Ligand SMILES: NC(=O)C1=CN([C@@H]2O[C@H](COP(=O)(O)OP(=O)(O)OC[C@H]3O[C@@H](n4cnc5c(N)ncnc54)[C@H](O)[C@@H]3O)[C@@H](O)[C@H]2O)[C@@H](O)CC1
């Protein structure tokens with residue numbers, strides 16, 4: 001069974017999640033673009049579905065005047081599109097009422113008023129900007145559309161006061177903030193929300209929110225897109241599908257990369273992560289250096305704890321630090337000192353070039369037991385995967401495993417027997433490497449399709465766990481696994497375009513910053 005088949009079987013078993021968090025939604029939204037679906041298309045579908053629903057609401061509730069409060073992000077953009085579609089309905093409704101003398105809809109003879117909470121130049125996204133321009137073009141010529149750009153709360157208060165005196169039945173559309181809200185509500189949004197809550201108590205006014213209610217707002221209806229959002233009250237939410245395919249939630253793409261924790265420009269040395277690589281042996285001394293080099297492209301500080309041969313090779317890499325152990329292999333006698341050393345680091349990467357023998361077996365099992373007690377984050381790779389005694393093993397959420405198919409079999413999890421995987425009470429994240437990488441834990445599953453045949457060259461697995469370990473310093477296990485797989489593969493894909501299949505792991509490592517600069 002290949003990873004793609006496994007993915008489909010796991011997906012079936014995981015079932016479909018009813019809710020989506022704002023963060024997951026943003027990732028999915030960006031990954032639609034990665035799949036080739038332009039954001040403009042999703043915004044168009046979202047805005048159209050709002051307009052359809054508002055017209056329904058107009059009919060049912062005998063409303064005939066619309067005010068739309070729009071923010072500067074894509075929630076506002078959905079509002080702009082909805083207004084354009086509603087203007088289309090006005091025409092349709094006028095025609096029906098005049099030609100047939102039969103009034104099916106209340107006529108929107110009065111105008112739609114758009115209140116942009118800010119200035120046009122402050123609109124954040126390309127899609128929103130373009131849709132606002134269209135509205136302005138229409139509004140210049142069509143008496144039914146009025147557009148106001150307002151940043152000052154006092155000006156906005158005047159508009160809301162006027163709404164109170166409206167004789168018409170009014171609908172207010174809240175397209176202020178959606179899944180992009182961060183922190184507490186700022187002005188002028190705060191004032192608007194307070195005032196709208198007061199207005200809402202009057203019977204003539206109904207509030208419909210786009211995607212989510214702007215924080216603190218208590219409206220009448222929410223029209224949400226793709227999936228229910230965690231905070232929305234179900235009994236007043238209407239779900240609309242806007243053309244997002246289910247796989248957009250399960251593919252790793254640049255949406256995941258954009259969701260990674262960002263480097264703070266004011267940060268100090270060490271703030272952006274410290275990684276300890278524990279691996280290497282007399283024979284395989286280079287592997288931990290490759291992991292460490294990959295990590296060092298992302299975090300501030302990387303130390304390799306290893307045998308003398310590795311230390312000798314490390315002299316050529318001044319960007320890495322070394323910690324030499326006694327002997328040719330890790331063993332039980334090294335557990336205490338490496339546990340102590342690990343306390344200074346955010347993440348430990350364990351296993352590259354460790355060798356498989358009784359000595360390393362004792363080390364790995366004893367060391368991981370201590371890591372579990374300390375709640376230390378560990379990426380477990382290569383030989384470490386082979387020597388773990390899985391019968392007594394605790395798969396905690398701070399462990400990420402990065403096996404290929406053969407190593408995965410050591411874990412006692414039969415790829416061909418899905419019941420063996422699904423339902424296992426573990427929290428660790430698995431990054432199962434292959435043509436398609438599969439990243440999963442008991443809550444999530446994603447598939448990564450970056451990478452190419454050139455990556456069968458030695459060391460790419462070491463680079464991968466180096467990247468994952470570095471990301472894990474400041475991100476959760478699942479997104480670190482996903483983004484590590486994506487970055488490693490994408491670095492290789494860039495090389496394929498540039499050099500064909502003739503590149504090595506050092507070229508991949510050198511490309512890590514390029515991928516992060518493109519999408520991070
Ligand atoms: N997720 C999807 O698949 C789709 C999402 N769309 C819409 O896009 C929305 C998300 O768009 P964005 O990511 O641009 O985010 P939002 O439009 O929700 O908000 C982002 C804007 O709000 C400002 N902001 C953030 N926190 C604030 C606070 N506390 N107080 C005041 N202002 C604050 C930011 O400066 C930014 O300009 C969704 O809710 C939905 O309406 C649609 O366009 C179509 C598809």
Ligand SMILES: [K+]
Pocket residue numbers: 075174175176177178209210211212213214
């Ligand atoms: K909203």
